[in-house]
Amino acid sequence: MLTVLLILIPFIAGLIAFGLKGSGPKVLGMIASLASVAIAIGAGCTFHASPDKLSFVASWIPQLGSQFRVGLDGMGVMLCLLTAIAFLLVFITIYNRDIERPNGFYGLMLLSQAGLIGVFTAFDALQFYIFWELALIPVYFLCSMWGGEKRIPVTFKFFVYTFLGSLLMLVGIIYLYFQTPDHSFSWTSFTSLQLSMGDQKWLFWLFFVAFAIKMPVFPFHTWQPDTYDQSPTPVTMILSGVMVKMGLFGLLRWLMPVVPQGAAMWTDVAIVLSIIGIIYASCIAMVQSDLKRLIAYSSIAHIGLMSAAIFAHNEQSTQGVLLQMFNHGINIIGLWIIVDVIQNRLGVKNMDQLGGMARKAPRMAIFLVIISLANIGLPLTNGFIGEFLMFSGLFQYNHWFMAFAGLGIILAAVYTLNMIQKVIFGEGNTLTDSTTDLQPGETLALSLIVIMIFVLGVYPQPMLDLVSKVF
Amino acid sequence: MNALISTALSGVVLMFVGLFVRNKQHIKFFAIAAIIIAFIANLAQFPSVELGSYTMYGMIEVSRFSVLFNAVALGATLLYFLLSGSEFEKVGEHVADYFALIFFILAGISLASTFSNLLMLFLAIEIMSIPQYVLAGTDRKNLKSNEASLKYFLMGSFSTGILLMGIALIYGAAGSFNITELGLGADSVHPLALCGIILMAFALAFKVSAVPFHFWTPDVYDGSPTVFTSFMATVVKAGGFVAFLRMFHVSFAGGAISEHWTLILSIITAATLILGNFSAVFQQSVKRMLAYSSIAQAGFMLFAVIAINQFAAQGIILYAAAYSIATIGVFAVLMKLKDYTFEGFNGLAKKQPLLALAVTIFLFSLAGIPVTAGFFAKYFVLSAAIQHGHLLWLVIVGVLCAAISVYYYFRVIIAMYFKQGDPEVEPVSGGLKAALILAVALVLVLGLFPNLLIGCL
Secondary structure: OHHHHHHHHHHHHHHHHHHOOOOHHHHHHHHHHHHHHHHHHHHHHHHHHOHHHHOEEEEEEHHHOEEEEEOOOHHHHHHHHHHHHHHHHHHHHOOOOOOOOHHHHHHHHHHHHHHHHHHHHEOEHHHHHHHHHHHHHHHHHHHHHHOOOOHHHHHHHHHHHHHHHHHHHHHHHHHHHHHOOOOOOEHHHHHOOOOOHHHHHHHHHHHHHHHHHHOOOOOOOOHHHHHHHHOOHHHHHHHHHHHHHHHHHHHHHHHHHHOHHHHHHHHHHHHHHHHHHHHHHHHHHHHOOEHHHHHHHHHHHHHHHHHHHHHHOOHHHHHHHHHHHHHHHHHHHHHHHHHHHHHHHHOOOEHHHOOOHHHHOHHHHHHHHHHHHHHOOOOOOHHHHHHHHHHHHHHHHOHHHHHHHHHHHHHHHHHHHHHHHHHHOOOOOHHHHOOOOOOHHHHHHHHHHHHHHHHHHHOOHHHHHHHHOOO | OHHHHHHHHHHHHHHHHHHHOOOHHHHHHHHHHHHHHHHHHHHOOHHHHOOOOEEEOOOEEEOHHHHHHHHHHHHHHHHHHHHHHHHHHHHOOOHHHHHHHHHHHHHHHHHHOOEOEHHHHHHHHHHHHHHHHHHHOOOOOOHHHHHHHHHHHHHHHHHHHHHHHHHHHHHHHHOOOEOOOOOOOOOOOOHHHHHHHHHHHHHHHHHOOOOOOOOHHHHHHHHOOHHHHHHHHHHHHHHHHHHHHHHHHHHOOOHHHHHHHHHHHHHHHHHHHHHHHHHHHOOOEHHHHHHHHHHHHHHHHHHHHHOOOHHHHHHHHHHHHHHHHHHHHHHHHHOOEOOOEOHHHOOHHHHOHHHHHHHHHHHHHHHOOOOOHHHHHHHHHHHHHHHHOOOHHHHHHHHHHHHHHHHHHHHHHHHHHHOOOOOOEOOOOHHHHHHHHHHHHHHHHHHHOOHHHHOOO
8 A cells, every 4th residue: 555655645745736825835745745755765664574565456447457556676665765755855955946836836746756656666567658658747847837948849849759759668568468368467467478589679679769768868868958958957856866767667677577588689789879878978068068958968878877787687787777776866866956056046057157156155065066976976975886886787798888888987077077166166256256055945955965875875785685676 | 229210300300499499599408408318318228239239120230339339429419519509509590400410410420330231321421421511511601611511512422422333333242232241251352342342441531531532621621610620520520430440340351351451441541640640730720730630530540440359349439439529629619719720829728727728638638648538549549450460560650640749739738838828718608617627527537447438348
């Protein structure tokens, strides 16, 4: 029942939020996300004690052999925890902001949380597809209503891209459904299928394209920088912190186990695409002067590494990916919070107009440095252990791939240090002199992130234990 | 059978009602009462087909499928009356006649879902079509309406001729008019039969406006009074499809013969999907966009005709319901606006949030987004095609086209929610709002539990 509650709480809270006025929606959002975090932690504890209690099956469309089938394994618990924490962090950060039409904003945010949790808990392919789409629609409205100037064409492109990918996946799901002996959509039926090589060869692409668009992996990434740039920052936090994990999750939960031979056959192609993404995105990030776009491109590079590691498909790389999914989510949300603070105070996000903020906003500067370094995987921070595992897994698969992917670390250091230098060091100007330091809400959110960065950086064992049972 | 009798009788009664009742609004209530009676009478037939279908006089076969399809058609018409019934008064003086014509069309549709003789098919198609030619031209002072009526009539007669020719050739080859006794699915294909099938496919493709027989559609839909376009594009089109499906699944399925027409219909389907969707993208008027979208949706429904399996029958019923409800709903809102262009919808969400929300959900359904009925409709027809096995290329074409369709459906949503504007909206009555909420609820309920409908099959 805990799993169902994880979906129901944000869903019902979201629906209620539409009808509330004044500060009602934000209070409700905060309560719902606190409750979600508590339940996710509860689910984590239950998982160790009695994992069976976390699954729930109910009849849904018997004629189709589709059931409402939710459950949590280590990966699911971790991603639900990430989702709940991400939304809590976002709500804390924006608690004191004035948002236009808050009922719509919080309502849609909570609905997208319900969709995301649904994706991470679904053990029925049709249900997975439905939640996959449901997570997308609120985000489309959030970006289009509260986003930047060019938001309408940009988010539209984002929607059409993902929708096309989803439909291809649907074709794959229906095809697999007909192959199952018991005509069912359940994950166990799908994974126990004995598919011919010929089928696996093309089924792989139906699923891979859907997931690759979502992550995004080169060359399916073109929607991403524009969307991150134009979305309101709270939504960008969710998009980059949690939503891209849907793609990675899809690979791990549905693609690799269901079409293993297909995946094995196209592994090199997928890894090469991922590595091109890493290098290409890092190079663009280096020459970016726009802060939001820089982080957007850096995200493509990081996701590229995770996708390559998934396809390397050994224990170490998979462990690394699972760990890094959480860490990347936390770190990138931290970065977005800081970008949001800068944009909120100064109204600019061009790095050439910034500088010298360390003197005026020392707390922000400290947080920025710590989170940035965690993002590039400095030892003792959470990013390190995940990256280390991924690289060592990739090395086992093919050391050339690892060498090229490793270039990403160097490039990441270049653009990250460059960003730190341009934003907080150097000479200030009249604009940056007017800045103020963090507000209590922002400080709280960033402090939580930094605590997680250090705790998981020094003692990642609990998290490793959680995800170790997946494979 | 009950549906056929009750709709035909209702049509006659309504013609007389027009003589005695002067108040236009009261006529609408008569029509609504009549459709409810027809709906219940149709449902009352369910117990009799519980164990299997039965044939009457060798002409009509009543089956679970036909009863369920009639229920969908009559239910959708009831919704149509509730949502758009008051618009009839604005078209012209003869309100009772318009309602009567709609009932005659429904009689044709219930015949189309039950025919078991080729002559009955011909009758069904004609009974469905002729009232439409009249309805298209009811706005007598409008030249576009005149043109629509004439064009529809000429094209319609032409296709009826082709249909008759097809029937004649098939009779020549098989020596029977009974669709279950044609025996054309055997190993060798008689050239006469093949010609007959092709002619019938073309004629029926014309009726459901499949490419390349679609040219009349945008002009007729655009020229006809909007309230009738809404009906023609939905319930009537579904009626055309049910005739198509029945004819091809009962008589021409299996054996060597189905391979011949499968290829032809696959090409027609692909062309319909591609042309319908691409043309819809370039429209400036929402009404014309919906006309092209109806062509595009026809492409999806054709999947069900080509794939001969259980999913196809379920798919066509669900598709008919989902597509009809959503399109009738969008048209109902469209008729409340003065300006039918996309700009006419600018800022509707602020002015009439309920209308905007309803249109959004209807368009989601048309685009096939989950939790709406349209998703499962698309799901079933795609399933039917995938199960068929040799149509994967067509499925991929369909999927790409579905992604394109998002473009023009979302243009309306973007206009309503994200653009500034002050659309001129006629006053919206509480009754219409209630009917819209009912339609939205139906779309969502069928989107969550499609088995409520297809479970009856």
